[in-house]
Amino acid sequence: MEFKKIWQERSALVEAQLVKELNEANPLDKTLCESMKYSLMAGGKRLRPILVMAAADAVGAKGTDYLTTGCAMEMIHTYSLIHDDLPAMDDDDYRRGKLTNHKVYGAGMATLAGDALLTLAFEVMLRQQGVSSDTLVRVVREISTAAGPDGMVGGQALDMESEDKQISMETMKNIHLGKTGALFRAAIRSGAILGSASEEALAALTVYADNFGLAFQITDDILDVIGDESVIGKPVGSDEKNHKSTYVTLTSLEEAQKLAQDAVDTAIDALKIFGGEADFLRELVAYLVKRNK
Template sequence: MLKQYCQEKGKIVDHALAAFVPSENVYPPKIFEAMRYSLFAGGKRLRPILLMAAADSIGGKGSDYLNVACGLEMIHTYSLIHDDLPAMDDDDYRRGKLTSHKVFGEGMAILAGDGLLTAAFTVMLAQPGVQADVLIKVIGEISNAAGALGMIGGQVIDLSSEGEKIDIDTLSYMHQAKTGALFQAAVRAGAQLAGGAEWQIASLTEYAKQYGLAFQITDDILDVTGTQEKIGKPVGSDVKNHKATYVTLYSLGKAQDMANQAVTNALQALKQFGQEADVLRELVRALLTRDN
């Protein structure tokens, strides 16, 4: 069920993104070519899928909120372009393809990321069928999750911590901000857009928090146990950049135990939901067997 759901929703998102982001036939063509290069480089569309699955879990129809879902993917893609830059992680490959700055140059890569970030808010504000106050609240949360109190703040700690010894509290905050905040915003957006009750939104928020933790721990594990063919970029980049991870602070075995516990906690957060939340359950279980 999960594979079919993700394939179907992924195609819907891709179709919408293709309409939202101008083609290289629009002037100036180079910026739109660069934006679309990274946007359609093979992403799993996890954040849009989480938004839609959260809306589905409370009786809504997730595909009704494509503008916000696509805005999340555009923000995520911008962050990857910037993360790969020589001033950040200095990665040459992403999803098995050359990174944006290797294809278009550093300046154009920065502008492509900026273009996606700013366009995301234009796209989200055009979301039809949602009351203005609800939409503004949702976009405000997404903005915070992407900003200095969220994703950007996490990246700041990541950069400043390279080669430094940090404790688990700092590591946890860094990843909750850098990775978890946008997952949480995606799930909360789906619940709020679909008119979820307070208890539903609270439960889904906890689910998203645990999902983000499990995702990051398994990401750290893959940097040790994965292959470049599967994960689409060189393994061992964390070691190369002298970064603290759940594996380096603990051990591979302990990190695997922590991932298992986070998945258990995420499933527990959904205990009051019926089968309508099965996609969310399968999404978090799948993290324990991911290979990319």
């Protein structure tokens, strides 16, 4: 089956399951519920749940069995976007072509919606069926570490402290390994763990994940310079507006494009121990550097 068709079909599964999970939640406040739904159901690539499923497929399991964990990952990702857009952070007005959450519901309610999605994610994660309690605890630990001060939140803190400063490439890598890469790594490793991956397979997929995250972030930096606003769904030049160093500003547009391609090549090479069951992952990372949103 064609790569993009699999992506579309699985995205549709994610959309339906997210609605189901939201309907099972019972927020005390109606506006909070609306604010959560506004951002969670605003579209997007649904990459993190897709990666959970694809990693499980790669190790010989049935990826769609782990849709629940994938949806939890998407909730964590969405919470991070809501908070990232807040006036105290990047102060962005648009996300995915729509007004950001705080522009619709106010900064206070947007903050609470993010908090609610983060905590709901762990409730959802613990509903995952078909795995042992030990495996589930391992996955929860993997994802919680990636989302916290050692991962995404730590990367965001480094990012904030680096505004208006000339930073080194090493600091830049640490920012994005945390802020962007940690959740990709957790999604891929969690899918592999859920699918009972061998240590060799898990190690290979971890190399893939790290380079996937790097390629994704460099391409994001490139699109912030040369992207089409109507396609990417947010204003271009937001990094420059927020005085942030990027792979483009620390090197050049051409060098950044080369770094992205090198990361893609390394990611694909890491999958050489797998057969056709990892083809989706191969095609996905190659697609990253060609995307326009």
